[in-house]
Amino acid sequence: MKKPIIVTIFFLCTICCTIQAQETSPQSSNLSAGKLKRLGYHAMKYHDAYSAIDFFEAYSAKRKNIKVLYSLAECYRAARDYKSAREAYSEVYEAKPKAYPLALYYQAALLKTEKRYEEARILFQKFKKSGATIINGIDYKKLTNLQIQACDSALQWIAQPKNADIVHANNDINKASIEFSPLYLTDSTLLFAALRSDTIVYTVVDRDMHEIPQRKFYTATLAADNTWNFSNEWNDARHLTAPNEQIGNGAFSLDKRRFYFTRCVKNNSFDYECALYVSEKMGQTWGKPDKLPHSINAKGVHTTQPTIGINSKTNNEVLYFVSNRHGGKGGMDIWFSEYQKNKGEWTTPKNCGNAINTPGDELTPFFDITNRTLYFSSNGLAGLGELDIFKATGELGKWIAVENVGAPVNSPFDDLYYVPHPNHTDGVFTSNRTGSITTMHENCCDDLYFFRYNNHITLATEGLVLQKINPQVKHILGLEAEIATELSTDTLTPAENIPVTLYMIDEQTKEKVVAAQQHTDKNGYYLFNVEKNTYYEIEVEGQRKPNPTLTFNTKNSEQSDTLQQPDVVIEYIPQIPFIIKNIYYDFDKSDLRNASKTVLDTTVLVILNENPHIVVEISSHTDSKGDYDYNIKLSQRRAESVVNYLIKSGIDKNRLVARGYGETRPIAPNENEDGSDNPEGRQKNRRTEFKIIGTIDSYEKIIYEE
Numbered sequence: 001m002k003k004p005i006i007v008t009i010f011f012l013c014t015i016c017c018t019i020q021a022q023e024t025s026p027q028s029s030n031l032s033a034g035k036l037k038r039l040g041y042h043a044m045k046y047h048d049a050y051s052a053i054d055f056f057e058a059y060s061a062k063r064k065n066i067k068v069l070y071s072l073a074e075c076y077r078a079a080r081d082y083k084s085a086r087e088a089y090s091e092v093y094e095a096k097p098k099a100y101p102l103a104l105y106y107q108a109a110l111l112k113t114e115k116r117y118e119e120a121r122i123l124f125q126k127f128k129k130s131g132a133t134i135i136n137g138i139d140y141k142k143l144t145n146l147q148i149q150a151c152d153s154a155l156q157w158i159a160q161p162k163n164a165d166i167v168h169a170n171n172d173i174n175k176a177s178i179e180f181s182p183l184y185l186t187d188s189t190l191l192f193a194a195l196r197s198d199t200i201v202y203t204v205v206d207r208d209m210h211e212i213p214q215r216k217f218y219t220a221t222l223a224a225d226n227t228w229n230f231s232n233e234w235n236d237a238r239h240l241t242a243p244n245e246q247i248g249n250g251a252f253s254l255d256k257r258r259f260y261f262t263r264c265v266k267n268n269s270f271d272y273e274c275a276l277y278v279s280e281k282m283g284q285t286w287g288k289p290d291k292l293p294h295s296i297n298a299k300g301v302h303t304t305q306p307t308i309g310i311n312s313k314t315n316n317e318v319l320y321f322v323s324n325r326h327g328g329k330g331g332m333d334i335w336f337s338e339y340q341k342n343k344g345e346w347t348t349p350k351n352c353g354n355a356i357n358t359p360g361d362e363l364t365p366f367f368d369i370t371n372r373t374l375y376f377s378s379n380g381l382a383g384l385g386e387l388d389i390f391k392a393t394g395e396l397g398k399w400i401a402v403e404n405v406g407a408p409v410n411s412p413f414d415d416l417y418y419v420p421h422p423n424h425t426d427g428v429f430t431s432n433r434t435g436s437i438t439t440m441h442e443n444c445c446d447d448l449y450f451f452r453y454n455n456h457i458t459l460a461t462e463g464l465v466l467q468k469i470n471p472q473v474k475h476i477l478g479l480e481a482e483i484a485t486e487l488s489t490d491t492l493t494p495a496e497n498i499p500v501t502l503y504m505i506d507e508q509t510k511e512k513v514v515a516a517q518q519h520t521d522k523n524g525y526y527l528f529n530v531e532k533n534t535y536y537e538i539e540v541e542g543q544r545k546p547n548p549t550l551t552f553n554t555k556n557s558e559q560s561d562t563l564q565q566p567d568v569v570i571e572y573i574p575q576i577p578f579i580i581k582n583i584y585y586d587f588d589k590s591d592l593r594n595a596s597k598t599v600l601d602t603t604v605l606v607i608l609n610e611n612p613h614i615v616v617e618i619s620s621h622t623d624s625k626g627d628y629d630y631n632i633k634l635s636q637r638r639a640e641s642v643v644n645y646l647i648k649s650g651i652d653k654n655r656l657v658a659r660g661y662g663e664t665r666p667i668a669p670n671e672n673e674d675g676s677d678n679p680e681g682r683q684k685n686r687r688t689e690f691k692i693i694g695t696i697d698s699y700e701k702i703i704y705e706e
Helices: 005-015 033-047 049-062 067-079 082-095 099-113 117-129 140-159 473-477 594-600 604-610 628-648 680-684
Strands: 165-168 179-186 191-196 215-222 234-239 246-252 257-264 270-282 305-308 317-323 332-340 360-370 373-378 388-395 399-402 415-420 426-431 445-454 459-469 499-505 511-518 523-530 535-540 549-553 561-564 568-572 612-622 656-662 686-694
Touching: 033 049, 033 067, 049 067, 067 082, 067 099, 082 099, 099 117, 117 140, 179 415, 179 426, 179 445, 191 246, 215 246, 270 305, 270 680, 317 360, 332 360, 360 415, 360 612, 373 415, 388 415, 388 511, 388 686, 399 499, 399 511, 459 535, 499 523, 511 523, 594 604, 594 628, 604 612, 604 628, 612 628, 628 656, 628 686
Parallel strands: 246 305, 305 360, 459 561, 459 568, 612 656
Antiparallel strands: 165 445, 179 191, 191 215, 215 234, 246 257, 257 270, 305 317, 317 332, 360 373, 373 388, 388 399, 415 426, 426 445, 459 523, 499 511, 499 535, 535 549, 612 686
């Protein structure tokens, strides 16, 4: 798969390679020009930007070669020495503009790191006029249009930053190496990955070293007397593990029982290959990591940077991850795979789509399950400089409201690994902005930064779901209204455990995505957190379709508030079994009598037609006379005879489930206490029941407990 060298090297710098800053470099001044050039390209092959820079700089001091100079510019950019890269690209383009059109594009892009947006815009427009489009499989025409847009937007973002404070994490966390992949374990415990080395390790020169520093996971704890007052008092950073292979980029399952992470190992060509692993918690310890299946860890590509979400429809775990696998939009993309609990396997990964992925690179996703928001970094969407942080609401391949989080969180440099604190006012991210700790050039290395949004407006919406009994259903159920004891057709009561879904609506396209879901409490109450300047729809799941909905927006909300929604009233059908009376069969037979069909026509069939979205179970039961297994089979056939009759009467077969329980679920004693026969009890046990078990939308979640 073709991709710019910057992608490969930067990507590996964040998760696997061993390069870092030092004061000395390999001795190269006494090598011949030819040897220096060969070593430079050899270092590039192994993604060792720093060794390549040393060799190419030494070569350039001896000879002038535009091809080598372009390679040196690429390596400067990979090492994030932006000014040196820009100057080298400029020299290359002046010498051979037609041979190296991308030198102009990257010269313009790197001007953004110096906030020289007007100059960058001019060069991007010049590049656009050159007619360069698809290069190395990347759509630079589309990227250039986005970059021109970014030059306009960046000035506005800088002029009107969000009201937020940014704090550089203290020296217990940040060292002269890189820190990345932060996660909040609790409100006061931070997990992150880091390479603890104060010197550069030259991969090519030192390839046989056995003590090459490894990336490890560390934890830092907020000071005991600090109640998250943003004072930067995180301390006591301790590493969790010391494997002999490179690891990083962690993500927990929602129940915290599984930990997904990236592991990168060297192949036979001394190159790194990155794949995803999972470890399961066993008591107080973690089990041996297992590599995820080949469907996720595709051969010959990088698979990394996992985050976990939940499918709002199936409730299955969803793994989002970054890969340069085939079928992407360009460079590194964000993909997803769903774990199918019923099959015990992961689905074939799918691309998250055009709203998220671009011809550039999308990295470091974090899925916030509380508001179904994906935070990620991209250099293919309009940003202030290199990688900017964005957010989007939705799931799987459907996303809306893609938005740059703006300054001061974003800078002209690389900003990534954005993770909100559980309070959603604070958070943490990684950046190589000026001011990070380094022993080399000022933007070489990533540090952790904390943020806090000031004057944060907290918005929520709340409401009640009430229920009333369907008059016709009440009539069918009859007096014996043990089922509808407290319900008259005019009485409204709280509807407990009713699914309520909050959708976010795109103002322009009117497309909607799930923003949050919950069930009503015993009082029929629901509450959702919402955001400013957004359109929403609330949907309440009822047994009649279409479901009741409410729409509202937060366009005029300028202070913290809880928006009250009108009560929603749904019709109630008891979701507990009721007996269908007078369903008779001939002795030892399962065929329905005509009289039984008449009963079904005036009870079950009416309810099913009145409520076309419900799924029901028809169950048949026997007394305890006869063989146990035989009674199970006979009752199953009898239940199926009812289901078959309802299907012939026009009911969708997908709404009907036949269950024969035999003698296993008596509702009355088959015998008296003295052991004598109880005919009345046996008669009650020989029954057919009707029970609502869900709706068409939710039926795939039903699990039977025998």
